[in-house]
Amino acid sequence: MSPPGLTRLHAYEMAAHLRAGDVSARELAEAHLDRIEREGGALNAWFSADPEGALAAADHADERFDSARRAGAEGVGGILPALLGIPIAIKDLVLQKGRPATAGSRILEGFVSPYDAHIVERLTESGAVIVGRTNMDEFAMGSSTEFCAWGPVANPWDLGRVPGGSSGGSAAAVAAYQVPLAIGTDTGGSIRQPAALTGTVGLKPTYGRVSRYGIVAFASSLDQIGPFGRDVRDAALLLGVIAGRDERDSTSGPLAVPDYLGQLSADDGEAAASLRGVRLGLPRQYFVAGMEAGVEARVREAVSALVDAGAEVVDVDLPHTDYGLATYYIVAPAEASANLARYDGVRFGRHDDAGSVLGDYLATRGAGFGAEVKRRIMLGTYALSAGYYDAYYLKAQKVRTLIKADFDRAFQQVDALVAPTSPTVAFPFGARLTDPVAMYLSDACTLPVNMAGLPGLSVPCGLSDGLPVGLQFIGAAWDEARLFRLGRAYEAITASADWRAVEPTDLALLADPSTPTPAERIRRAA
Numbered sequence: 001m002s003p004p005g006l007t008r009l010h011a012y013e014m015a016a017h018l019r020a021g022d023v024s025a026r027e028l029a030e031a032h033l034d035r036i037e038r039e040g041g042a043l044n045a046w047f048s049a050d051p052e053g054a055l056a057a058a059d060h061a062d063e064r065f066d067s068a069r070r071a072g073a074e075g076v077g078g079i080l081p082a083l084l085g086i087p088i089a090i091k092d093l094v095l096q097k098g099r100p101a102t103a104g105s106r107i108l109e110g111f112v113s114p115y116d117a118h119i120v121e122r123l124t125e126s127g128a129v130i131v132g133r134t135n136m137d138e139f140a141m142g143s144s145t146e147f148c149a150w151g152p153v154a155n156p157w158d159l160g161r162v163p164g165g166s167s168g169g170s171a172a173a174v175a176a177y178q179v180p181l182a183i184g185t186d187t188g189g190s191i192r193q194p195a196a197l198t199g200t201v202g203l204k205p206t207y208g209r210v211s212r213y214g215i216v217a218f219a220s221s222l223d224q225i226g227p228f229g230r231d232v233r234d235a236a237l238l239l240g241v242i243a244g245r246d247e248r249d250s251t252s253g254p255l256a257v258p259d260y261l262g263q264l265s266a267d268d269g270e271a272a273a274s275l276r277g278v279r280l281g282l283p284r285q286y287f288v289a290g291m292e293a294g295v296e297a298r299v300r301e302a303v304s305a306l307v308d309a310g311a312e313v314v315d316v317d318l319p320h321t322d323y324g325l326a327t328y329y330i331v332a333p334a335e336a337s338a339n340l341a342r343y344d345g346v347r348f349g350r351h352d353d354a355g356s357v358l359g360d361y362l363a364t365r366g367a368g369f370g371a372e373v374k375r376r377i378m379l380g381t382y383a384l385s386a387g388y389y390d391a392y393y394l395k396a397q398k399v400r401t402l403i404k405a406d407f408d409r410a411f412q413q414v415d416a417l418v419a420p421t422s423p424t425v426a427f428p429f430g431a432r433l434t435d436p437v438a439m440y441l442s443d444a445c446t447l448p449v450n451m452a453g454l455p456g457l458s459v460p461c462g463l464s465d466g467l468p469v470g471l472q473f474i475g476a477a478w479d480e481a482r483l484f485r486l487g488r489a490y491e492a493i494t495a496s497a498d499w500r501a502v503e504p505t506d507l508a509l510l511a512d513p514s515t516p517t518p519a520e521r522i523r524r525a526a
């Protein structure tokens with residue numbers, strides 16, 4: 001297979017080829033590294049690639065395949081770990097021992113991780129080839145990946161538009177075939193919304209499904225790590241590797257991790273048949289004011305397709321949805337202001353000298369944090385201050401309980417919910433940059449799910465004005481396996497839809513050396 005052909009494969013297909021011995025992990029790593037090297041600049045999805053580490057991991061994987069093959073047919077099968085030889089990207093807030101981790105922030109310039117995150121241990125044990133670290137909104141605060149200290153990330157569907165955020169680098173890299181799998185984090189929508197805007201699949205797991213040990217914290221009661229892939233089976237494969245209890249994160253759940261991928265049929269007919277008798281709820285509050293007509297149309301068509309395939313869809317009410325945004329923007333900044341207090345110019349990364357302890361502190365934080373992060377720290381500090389704590393923080397936590405109760409009631413009637421992921425398609429650079437509330441509204445359909453700690457899956461469901469639209473399945477706690485089955489079934493019933501054959505529009509431009517970087521493009525347009 002030609003190197004460009006290799007980058008079009010799904011990870012589970014790569015795994016099959018590796019086991020069959022008709023492709024090597026080195027060939028896979030080189031094909032992806034080549035693409036990143038040649039096409040990386042126009043997208044700016046990568047904070048850093050790690051060719052050396054990736055090729056070493058790939059060679060190690062090849063040795064394991066070789067010795068398994070020498071041991072006989074059985075050795076090549078089940079006992080080899082799931083991701084052996086598969087390239088993957090990780091968001092630049094996941095600690096990797098001995099490597100920089102900036103979380104998109106200048107304040108972490110110079111910081112080198114002293115240990116591996118839990119998920120890095122899991123990925124390494126599973127044989128994954130970590131090819132690099134992806135750009136993100138600073139400390140995962142944002143919905144466009146424009147708040148990145150290392151420049152904005154472009155969307156391969158239109159290089160003048162954002163890929164969503166905050167995991168925009170991971171989403172764009174997967175959409176542009178620079179890597180088949182990537183890790184993101186989702187505090188209020190940062191996996192699902194960029195998945196929707198780039199036509200990829202992204203899952204925010206149940207709070208506690210994946211250990212947060214070794215992840216730069218944003219809002220600890222909301223943050224979850226999750227997978228990106230180009231189809232549901234790949235997202236399921238990756239979640240199966242990273243999920244599970246870890247003693248070092250006391251909020252990680254003790255539940256057994258199902259064989260997510262094993263439950264998904266490769267046969268479209270069989271996958272589609274699983275929709276018969278499924279009860280889905282359509283929350284009317286998720287068709288928010290400001291939703292684009294094209295997005296609503298695609299989502300409603302997707303719902304009709306599910307009904308035609310045998311699912312029952314009923315309207316449900318989640319009456320406190322409207323408060324999701326307001327309460328999230330109390331709780332998340334409050335937790336962020338506490339988590340970000342540790343960046344004092346002494347312990348991590350950057351240090352600016354101003355001649356005194358307080359002076360150094362102010363200079364480091366003044367220069368190290370970007371405007372959006374400062375806004376969150378101010379909002380959070382205000383909400384937590386004496387006299388306001390009860391009125392804002394405590395009140396928001398009470399409303400959070402009501403939001404969760406809405407979902408609990410819904411799941412007494414239905415197996416899962418189906419909704420839009422994002423009210424709009426990818427927007428142009430700069431469109432929401434000067435209006436924080438407009439930016440915050442990008443996550444109106446994803447935030448309540450984090451507030452309730454539930455899993456949510458975004459799958460592509462067509463195009464509006466030539467740009468991808470995302471369909472969101474929301475499940476009861478720990479019900480990721482059901483979401484994957486639903487997502488896979490939706491893929492099966494739309495397998496021959498015309499839009500599935502459409503490639504990201506600006507893919508060809510990425511390979512053209514005269515294509516400017518996103519930052520340069522924005523400068524020229526101004």
Ligand code: GLN
Pocket residue numbers: 140141142143165166185186187188189190191218332440443
């Ligand atoms: N856009 C939301 C925010 O800025 C969510 C970000 C996220 O999920 N990390 O807070």
